Amino acid sequence: MAATKPIAAPRPTPGVRRGATHSGVTHVRAYQSSHYTIVGNHLAQHRALSLTAIGLAVHILSLPQGAPVDIRSLADRFPEGRDRIAFGLRELETHGYLERVRERADGGRFVTRTYAHNAPALTRSRAEAPGIRDEPVVSVAPVTRAVPVAPAVPLAVAEVAGAEGADVPVPEEPPPVPLEACEQEPFSSEHRDKASALLAGLRRTDYRFTLSRKDVERLTPAVVAWFDNGASRAAVIHAMTADVPVPLKSPAGFLAHRLREGLPPPLPPLSPFTAPGEDTPPAPVATTPKLWGERWKDCEGDCTRVLPTAGPERVCRDCRARRAATAPMPALVPAPAV
Incomplete structure (x- = not known):
């Protein structure tokens, strides 16, 4: 009988500290100096959101300013269909992580701005608390000069139909007024x-x-x-x-x-109907509108339509066509023999 060889225990991965637990996940965290996104546990471990909605929220928060986040763009990026992506976006809107606002842009056009909130509960509490000034948040996109953004809108995405690639003249800012x-x-x-x-x-x-x-x-x-x-x-x-x-x-x-x-001048007072020294214009004559029976008359055919009183017609068009169709044909008179 062959001797049974004991199974050797698997060796731990080199460079990774062994966890104290016997099962479950063991985190292997490496320091990242750039290209990372901070996501709160309130989102990553949300009890009411689906896994699709949580993944969409993390992806949207990692995008730069101005990136498209409509259903078509997300469906082209991920294998999920449009229905699942639309359902996930509605979940995020319900729980406050996404906010879509219809706003008027320059030139009278309407654009849909999507605001992605990384911490909607914290943003709401700061907005409702009196005497708290919003702290500026610097955009993560590589720009030449940082633009202060309120924490209520940490990520603003403008989705303008037909405006991509168009050269829009940028107005110059006037000198600041104290x-x-x-x-x-x-x-x-x-x-x-x-x-x-x-x-x-x-x-x-x-x-x-x-x-x-x-x-x-x-x-x-x-x-x-x-x-x-x-x-x-x-x-x-x-x-x-x-x-x-x-x-x-x-x-x-x-x-x-x-x-x-741009302060406009005060509105001038309403001018009177007559200037001093001019004759008073005659008062407008009040005309009594005609009654319904005086303006319309019934059709003399077999229908219940009405015709204008001022018109010469006494029978409507359909009744005339019906009479012409039911009228007997005239008898044909033979031509005289030559």
Whole structure:
């Protein structure tokens, strides 16, 4: 009988420290100086998200600014179909990791901006907490000059149909205006609350206009001056956010310059119907509209249609065609013999 040889234990992988547990995963972490993405455990271990949604969220957070994240682009990148990708994106929207906003761009076009939140709960708590100023976040994309971005929108992706590869003229930023030029003495106006709410909500239109509470208080008198001169809310927003230069160095100074230089004159009073010394124009004669029975008449055919009273027709077109089709044919008279 042959002797039984004992099975040798597998040797551990060289360079890897043996784990203290007998089963399960053992992490082998190597230091990375670049090309990595920080993902919170609230996303990686989310109980309600599917594995497809978690993978999509990690992939979107690793993309640079401006990368397309629509369903077609993701379906071309991954083997999953469009239905699974669309379902995963809806999951991320439901739990706050993705936000799609329809915004108006330059030239009157509408674009869909996708905001990817790496920590939606933290962003929401900071936005709701009073007296906390948003800290600037530097984009991870390789740019010549870092643009401050509010933490509420750590990744903004613009998906513009037909705008890829087009040369768009970039306006130049005017010289910044000191905010002290917009400061005035304390005042009370009926438009103060509306102006303050407009300035605080500008970040919904463009994330670059995320203003601090102090900047909002300084710019409020300038917006109130627009409202006092008869400008509408849409006109004020368009005057402040149209043709914004890239990059925007000082959002508050840029808005102060726009509000000061573009202030419209007050609306003139409504002119009276007559000037002094002129004859009073005759009062307009009130005309009584005709009744329904005076404007329309019934068709004399077999239908229930109505015809205009002013027209010469007494029978509608369909009744005339029906009568012509049912009318007897005239008898043929033989030609006389020659």
